[in-house]
Amino acid sequence: MTGAPVLSLTIRRDAHLFASQPQQVEKLKPASRRILLAPDQLLHPEPGTTYVVRLGNLRVTQFLPRGAEVTRAVLQAGALLSVGKIPDGGADPSDDVYYLSEMVLMALGEVKLWALPNQALEQD
Secondary structure (H helix, E strand, O other): OOOOOOOEEEEEEEOOOHHOOOOOHHHHHHHEEEEEEOOOOOOOOOOEEEEEEEEEEEEEEEEOOOEEEEEEEEOOOOOOEEEEOEEEEEEOOOOEEEEEEEEEEEEEEEEEEEEHHHHHHOOO
């Protein structure tokens, strides 16, 4: 469907946000919603949200059309993933972009996340 909005999952494996920008913790805390996941619990991400892994590991798996399962990432504390639409100009080639409908996000052990509005990280 050409031109139709497509949900995507953009994973930033190298965005150890709080290690590189420790001042962000206090700044983002009021805008965050804390999410606790039990071992093997699935995360059902919401569009327009950025998730910050605060503790633990989150496995990101893609199911391919022929039924194969591929682990795309294991996100550790400090990693970001955001859910939104692919921009009109296309996705940034440095991002890992996947169709959300093909993805499963599962906690590996206990996981603590922060959910933030996508624009929260863009504010000064």
